[in-house]
Amino acid sequence: MKKFKPIRQTRVSEEVTEQIKQCILLGDFNAGDKLPAERELMEQFQVSRVAIREALRALENSGFVSTRQGATGGTYVIELSFENLSSAFIDLFLAEKISIPEMFHVRVLIEPEVARLAAMRITPESTEKLLEILEKEESPVNSLADDIETKTMAHFVLAEICGNRFLEALVKSLMRVTKKVIEAVNPNTLSMHPAGMHRPIVEAVIAGKPDEAAEAMRRHALEFGEVMIEMERAHRESLRSGFNMKNSVG
Amino acid sequence: MKKFKPIRQTRVSEEVTEQIKQCILLGDFNAGDKLPAERELMEQFQVSRVAIREALRALENSGFVSTRQGATGGTYVIELSFENLSSAFIDLFLAEKISIPEMFHVRVLIEPEVARLAAMRITPESTEKLLEILEKEESPVNSLADDIETKTMAHFVLAEICGNRFLEALVKSLMRVTKKVIEAVNPNTLSMHPAGMHRPIVEAVIAGKPDEAAEAMRRHALEFGEVMIEMERAHRESLRSGFNMKNSVG
DNA sequence: AAAGGACTAATTGTCTAATATTTACCCCTG
DNA sequence: CAGGGGTAAATATTAGACAATTAGTCCTTT
Structure with missing residues (x-):
């Protein structure tokens, strides 16, 4: 039939x-x-x-x-870019189809690999770029927005160096979502971290040591992830108690 | 200023x-x-x-x-789904902004983790689902489309079991892209693989052995990836020589 | 000469109003 | 009570007009 x-x-x-x-x-x-x-x-x-x-x-x-x-x-x-991928991700987060812990689990999974690949493909030009970023990162900042911008840059550049455009797209999307979260949750999050937070990673990459780079990135991703998760939890908590206060006052 | x-x-x-x-x-x-x-x-x-x-x-x-x-x-x-993510990925592939090897590198990275998580969260219901899939997979197939459908199912279900919706979205998107590639390159690809290709993975997951599950999946992903990459290379080659033949004939 | 202003042509942006199509539902008839 | 036909509600599509934007040209004034 x-x-x-x-x-x-x-x-x-x-x-x-x-x-x-x-x-x-x-x-x-x-x-x-x-x-x-x-x-x-x-x-x-x-x-x-x-x-x-x-x-x-x-x-x-x-x-x-x-x-x-x-x-x-x-x-x-125009050239097709990763923009759409990123906004699809952002929509999923805004609609609460994906949570922060879930996202950071993935970051911990893929970013070490990105660092590893970057260390395997490091060139003099890339080295220069990375050193510039380190310098910028460790110099005093003007505005908060600049600070966030500066501190995402290391991840962006490593993703570009790694040579896998799929990973690059993922990392960039993840960073954009992370930025959204930071803006929503607490604009001061990044500043609470030490200025040299990326130095161990970048140095291992420049030295061409894949395993060390991956391990340094893994540690960084884990640490940063935990801070972000805790921060978001606190944020939600405060929102809830805020509503309760409102109710008890009104 | x-x-x-x-x-x-x-x-x-x-x-x-x-x-x-x-x-x-x-x-x-x-x-x-x-x-x-x-x-x-x-x-x-x-x-x-x-x-x-x-x-x-x-x-x-x-x-x-x-x-x-x-x-x-x-x-x-309507509920926001992963559809958009998937089609963004597919567009990037069609526009050749991402290659097959790049995609499989990511698959080898994340799918073992999916299997690991699944093994850590296995339940009787999930076990039953997985056993059904194994049975279906190892019984004779009717059509080619059914075959492809059946053989992607294991990955889908594992992704659902793993409990990380981000990973789930990624795996599902990757599977959809893979399907596209198969359709474009060679409809017989999957059939060339042994029917029980997923058994070691599923068994390890059901047994609740995360490391073994991850390792089995890693082996599977590597093997399957290599076959696909080679197949696509051959496909492109044949396309080129096809054009050349056309030119030499016309 | 240089700067600024007015006009022109090309193109997308927006609005209005009418018609076509689709579809669930009600009613009627055999 | 089953099937067919009408009806209403909604989107789909069309046509034509007018508004807004923008690059270029040319002209005037300083």
Whole structure:
């Protein structure tokens, strides 16, 4: 039996999205290229402008194109980045589909490997970059935002050095989520850590000692993770008692 | 200097998206709830229906709501799932921002941990599920699609058992990408593997032996990864020579 | 010459209003 | 009481107009 397949019911805009996406993936359009104007696409696809716009918006949301208004405006194909991955992660956290401890468990798992790989692939240029970061990290900071920025940088650069773009994407996403958490929970978290917290890791990487780098990173990730978990727990606690106070006062 | 911040220019639809998203995240709307009809939202937000529709479409694309046409239709809030994460990964692969070897390196890193955690949390119910899967896996298969389905199931269930939803999301995404690759490269890949390929892993998990489970999984992931990498290499090779043949013939 | 302003053309952004399509539900008939 | 047809509610799609943004051109004024 089962002779008839259900009629596939797709929205017009979805078909447009799919066609354009395929063109981009197949290389008919490359990063930097300009897609035809909306009104032209309208004629080519023989659908209304609304449909075209919905399709372009979908492509924009998934990071394939970028749209500008104005004289030289239009829709331009851009390089696919890790942005979307990161925001998918962030959404999952905001919706409480993933918890902080779960995230740090993964960090403890993958970041040592990143450090290990980085140590195996270290070059003079990378060394220089890392030394610059150490210096910046250990000099006095101006603002809190700068401080957070500075202290995530080491992780970012190590991820870039490690040579595995998948790991790089994961680490960068994790750092972005971590940043969100810090902003939400306690802006002072990072400052409470010693300025030289990354030095042992970076030194082992520069020395080209994979095992030591991995171990140093593991220790760092564990320690930092525990602090963050405790901090978030305290934050939630205080929120709850805050609500209770409100109730008892009001 | 730097006294003026640039005027942030947001589209109307983006503001609508943001407001609705916040409402969902803050729990004003829960999964299953129905958002007001487009025409009503139109009045509430005081914008045109086009803007509302673009906003709803964006929310749909990021997995927050689902829209149905018809009498009991409308826009319904749904549970955020890992779907978006997976499709972000798949896009990155299709755009060649991540390679197969890079992916398998990550699999070798995380799947043993998944197996380890599963072994530490094994329950009678989980045991039963795993035994069922083993049985299914080792019985003759009907179709190829079923075969692939069956052989990914073990990984899925272990990921669910492991108790870390982040790891679970990663494993499921990785499996989905792997499936894509298999479909693209060679539909016969999985069948070439022995039917009982997951037995050592599952047995160690059921026995509650974390280290053995992790080691068994590591071996499996390494082996399977190498086969896949080689297969994909061969596939690309054949594609190239195929093109060359075409050229020499045409 | 240089700076600033006005105009123009191209493009996306937004709105309004109408029509098409889908779907659950009610009612009616045989 | 089963099946068919109508109805209402909602989204899907279209068309056309107007608003806003932006780069470039050209012109005027200093």
